[in-house]
Amino acid sequence: MVCARGRQHLRDILKHLILEPEGFTPEHAADGLRSIMRGEASDAQMGGFLTALKLRGVDKEPEMIAALASEMLSNALIPIIETDTKTRADFGVVADIVGTGGDGWNTFNISTTSSLVAAAAGLRVAKHGSRASSSNCGSADLLEAMGCSLDTVTPSDVADLLDKHRFCFLFASTFHPSMRYLARTRRELGFPTPFNVLGPLTNPVVPDRAVIGVHSKALGPVMAEALKVLGRRNYAVVCGDENLDEISIAGKSHVWHIQQDGEITNYTIHPEDFGVSCHPLSAAAGSTLENNVATLKRLLSNTLEDRDVAVRDFVLVNTGFLLFVAGVAESMREGTALARQALESGKAHSLLKSFAHTTQTLKAEEEAKTAEH
Template identity: 75%
Template structure:
């Protein structure tokens, strides 16, 4: 249990406005602590978020890491090590996620890639939510396919990962204290430091991850924040078009945090995966219903010609996750494994079984409630 701090957001906000040079990451964390305890008014929250943005705090790795640490203190954290079997099995959990906000509205690449990676053998804890800056978010897509995501609690994560190598962690469930920020963030209508916290605050704390950012300038900032948080074997990526995924159209910039903590910066290209390039316009997302239909064709191996760019987009993003996780010796091998996994029908089988498992959890919850 977090010990309550005797600092109110009003005094923190006054410090931020009147003495910005003396405002530290610890002060920012204290302000967020006050918000997440429900102590702050909407006006104070709006002022805090606006001031953080105007003072450039969203470009400060120390500030971002401090805010992420505070978010973790209030999160509901699943325990994976529930038995000797699970201790051995959960030696590595991964995620692939983007910040959103890049304006490209591509198909749900990271969501699809997470399913393919899980079907290929990685244990994927997908942290996400409904759409905020796109037409169709990860939760929207999975729910349309029969997954009951709202029923998944921290106590369910270990078993779902154990049985299916996949689990979805709904941010609103696992970060309930963030609800105090939601209304103000929606009404402000501009990005704040909290827009980059989602990929940093997966409650499972994955061992390895691919994190897409919406601008190349944010890449080194995000990598440094991850380094401060102690993450290793994470890769921050940004397509040359300021895309928060590995681009199918050309080069992607990578900031790869090594085991020793150094950040290796390099570029990758679809050719590295043995995959052809396609214009981003050919991999655009659409409505929820159309994205659902596209995903169904991909995982049932019933592709139409228009689906090939999206399939290749999924192959390179999945392939890179498989590569940095050590399941593939090269990016090309990663894409080859992803292609074979898609064509095998394993992804469709995984999705159907995961959806059924979540529906069973809902039925059990209903039965329990009916007895009281």
């Protein structure tokens, strides 16, 4: 069976993948995902496709990952980053910090907090995320508990939010509506598939700079090559030595840095490079949503308890590296100093409160429009 524009139906793609795996190309993978996102595939076909992709080792092939990410983005709702008074160039660098999840460490929401602190330090951050899937508390869960109305944010709101707050959260379910067809199948399979690594690659804003954490050192060079294939530059893929999808506070972390010319440089970094002491990962463990909210409130209000020091330093290291990669800081130590000032001055706290207030206003306006009709 052949679908519109000569594209194959998922059933035929799946048959090719099972019976002729050596001839399965990135284009075939993209065609299969396209069929799913158009609602043409059955649950059985989608389950078979995801399982076959995993067994085929697609998540170890940069070209396959890039093809799937490109297809996802081609079906996403892409915000236009401009306002009545600003062009895209006027916004300067827009960045993201995000991890694949799935590392099993269940640490505090480091990248979410770092995105707020980085924005408070002067960087525009378009944070792409969702609710928890492999942890107790996802980025959306935490921000919603802090008063943010995230599912109200639409593509037309992104530019204004970035302009006003230097921060915006892009809820994956809002900006990738076509992926809804796969949601139940992914949950029911109960094992990671290649789609687990696509989230960090498919921010609809397509940030200028990003720090992307991966859950295993083996995935680091694969993710970096996939980013290179996608044309991304000035991105850094990181993995803690413990197979942590953040820069580790406990010791060495590995970096695969895609430079402006496309060269990928591999190096290691250590908390000492940021002027920060090491802490065991257990000291920065996350917990329930309620506990993580309480920790975030203490961090942002600068009312730390002894148990919060490791989490704070964890946030400073990851924020500092993002500011360095984004060009806001000339060194990792300078980035950490800027992050510390943004956190301890209360700027990050004020930013979150104002962002939450704006999103609640957007929600109220939407509810009022709905009531009128």
